[in-house]
Amino acid sequence: MIPPRTFDLAVVGAGVIGLAHAALAQERGLSVVVIERTDRPVGASIRNFGHVGITTQEGEGLAYATAGRGHWLRFAERAGFWIRPAGTMIVARAEDEWALLHRFAELRGDAVELLTPDQTRERASIQDPRLLGSAYCGNDLRINSPEAIPALAAHLAEAGVEFRFRTNVTGVEPGLVRTSRGDVPATQVVVATGHDLDLLFPELADEGEFQRCLLHMLETNAPAGSHFDPVILTGTAVMRYGGLSQHPEAASIRERMQRDTPELLEAFVNVKMSQRPNGRLVIGDTHAYAHTHDPFKDESLDTLLLREFAQLLGAPLTVRRRWHGEYASAAAEDFYVREPHPGVFVACVTNGTGMSTGMGFAESVLDRM
Template identity: 50%
Template sequence: MTSDVVVVGAGIVGLAHAYAAVRRGLSVVVVERDERARGASVRNFGHGCLTAQSGRALEYALAARESWLALAKEADVRVRESGTVVVARAADEMAVLEEFAALRGDQARLLDEPAVRARVPVGDGVVGGAFLPLDLRVDPRRAVHAIAAALAGRGVRFLWSTAAHGIGPGEVVTSRGVVRGRRVVVAVGHDVDRHFPELAEWRRVRRCSLHMLRVADPHGRTVDPAVLTGFSLLRYGGFAECPSAGAVRERLSREHAELLDCGLNLMFTQLPDGDLTIGDTHAYARTPSPYRAERLDELVLAQAARLLGVPRLRVRERWRGVYASAPEPFLVETPADGVRVVSVTSGIGMTTALGLAPAVLDDLLD
């Protein structure tokens, strides 16, 4: 089996490279160890969190936005231009949003308290917020499967339930035989160390484990935008550029030390059936513990209930997401001629992969 490009991994990063290659008129084979994508690409909020990024991440995110909108027309992928509401529940959080809006212009619109409540259901203590109109929403449980189906319809050959045993110049040795290609892209997320352990050690790749939950909507209300909070201001580069961000971190460290220790990014999105995806916590290790601490779920549930202004939430599902983490947000390396190892090492694969992939292919095919 021979193609122009062999992609190892059918998560969003691998599919982004397959999509970029097909748009160049290249033949593609995708090798995936499972019978369908089941990792970080489906265990997320379905949130294209474009506006809060900075630097290269913002550049890739804005490019990815155009590809997501193109996919909405080319494939059975529902992409919603619903934006994001950032809820401020303290004066220092509102100060960050005011500074951010001054930096970004039309990319961020300030909201007063009534305007926040008109867009999203929230409890007491809201002082204002901001609306980020460029951000996107997709159904995380369906989007990557729809993209894979669309690519298969355009001639991409998928080898599902096929393990990659060896990767080298011009070929991938799999459990179904040798697949040859002029170029090879390895997009296996946090499993970089399974194929290239020295590279993973050098780039200090770890696994980030997230506690996430699906809960019944307590309000029975349609919530179009994604919803972020003051905890989110500490996790995205765009907000970190604002001078007031330090005051938010200092206050939250003083008032909610346990929540910062578990890396809480309090946010939620709504699934198509009305349920809410809430989360999430962050823990880092090369080999995460297999045990889920109930205390982390309790913290997420308590804070999400407070945000929504209800006494408790009814849990439908719980899961742990895992993604690659490293000091730099993107890993792009060349372990052999014609081979690129690519991983989004910052938890923003759905946001940036479709913008990152064309840049990688430009270099790989040069």
Template identity: 50%
Template sequence: MVIIGAGIVGLAHAYEAVERGLSVAVVERGDRATGASVRNFGHACATAQADDALRYGLEARGRWLELADAAGFWARRTGTVMVARAEDELAVLREFAELRGPDQVRLLDRSELGQRVPVGPDAIGGAFLPEDLRVDQRAAVEAIARYLAGRGVVFHWTTNAFAVESGLVRTTRGALRAGHVVLATGHDVDRHFPELAERFQVKRCVLRMLRVDDPHGREIEPAVQTGFSLLRYSGFEACPSLSAVRERLTREKPELIGIGLNLMYTQRPDGTLTIGDTHTYDTTPAPFDQEAYDEAVLRETAGLLGVGQLTVRERWRGVYGSGVNPFLIEAPAERVRVVAVTSGIGMTTALGLAPEVLDGLLAE
């Protein structure tokens, strides 16, 4: 099997193929993965998903922990804390707790919330989602690739794939023959199959993210999300009060809704915080970054943490493919699959998605 792309989606398929006893080659245009798989929060947020995303996310959790042990990177079942700063947000969390039950959602009062994570004075309560995971996103993908290489996977680094056919992948270093091919190039699906990208309206979603010092100097295990996050995850769409949250935030914070703010943060193993993020969409994004986006993220995160300002250590833009469906799984040719998570939840779902894709692909 030949897999094109060494991000988390490609590596998930490589891992599943190796587990099934297949010989695997991975083609990657860089000398390591530097895309969406390392530019994220390191958050596997399965609980907040619905439908296929929930199913894939639940399946992926155990695989993340298995791989962390085998490949030697940091991963832990830390859970997620949802911070409510308005009564309508708390109402959504109450409804979500009723839908999912205490094993998946535990409501927190103001005191319990403050014991788990630092919060500003406007926090009124929240919820804890105990089953979610966090991983060291900057180390995990490289560690998985190294582990798979040790199990016999052949990696063709700094190699471009420019043609994919049934049984054949043509690359800048020669042709590779394969019984099956998986193309997992994320938002660059349009570089290989432009008609497919057009049909599924795949665009590039650009995120603005930052790494800052932790102003409180305390260990923060769970991922921390807010009312803005309620608007971005499919699991909350079943909650009747969500419309009130959307209407209020649109009325009170139109500029933040306009830049697609998902106010959240996670703590890295070195104690710094990954914060963000904003979302803008285009087929070919402009190369110019607006400082107002970073200013908004910094201002809102400082308020969430209850501090005056934050010290920035790094800034970057993340890019992932976004489409009309959360997942793009297509067969443009016999024994070929194009696979992309077109909803920004690749870290959450890829390891659960891959087994289902290979079931269908290997049946051909």
């Protein structure tokens, strides 16, 4: 009987974090197998804005996002998926938001350009009469996640990475991944299962206080005659991005929201939008945290999002698709790495920035290995 092949690296999970590890390891000349329980990527990595947001990150996240930008551009060229250096536009519609953007621009230097209302509307059809200006972050990228993630997987398969879809991992040991279709020997293993870490390493999930963050997101038609090249953020971004949330002006924004629109804080709303290549808008999102979520979708949350975007864009939006996103959340650290067994690494981005930071994060994990 011929013994099974031993791979240099086995990756558990074919989301963006798993694929980033596989892609960068294959470039280093390693033999790689990716093991995924579904027959294609269908998780958080295709249910997002397609935003590679670099400039609003902070600290470790900023370093990972900056390092990952070149990887995204390189793999897009090789795999043939759509990518644009379209940037991010952070819209200010209140004085405290405008003051925050001025401070942000001072700290980020040439990476941020402050725009007047007229300059803002030249790049995106923002119709809210309260518009005071915006900060444009030109280094950031847009991709179309539902196309890009499968295209990256297909490219890696053509380049020699072996994929074992519809294969459930039941255990991981030093040098061995046990699956529903037999054992897979590997010198090293990366477990990149995101919010499902507790299914393989419940003690690590407990230690890291992992929860599942559930999102409400929508795809809508764009208003007639509108255009949105950059990804659009608003004042609610102070709750989501370290590059904004640390400044004193952010406290004023939170206090104002608590006073005027407490429902946005209660639902952890981030009023954010990107435009797909077909012209439709991806809008969102709300955030809820639990180990296990109820399966029922609350229409009031979608109504809240549609209200906010009708104000921002000056027109009601027609919904074409709705979905839940889900990602791992951990209170203690944004970039979780553990080695529960020799040569077995658990790698997880726990703050919802996997598209932005995942490539650089994966590079750092491979360097440790």
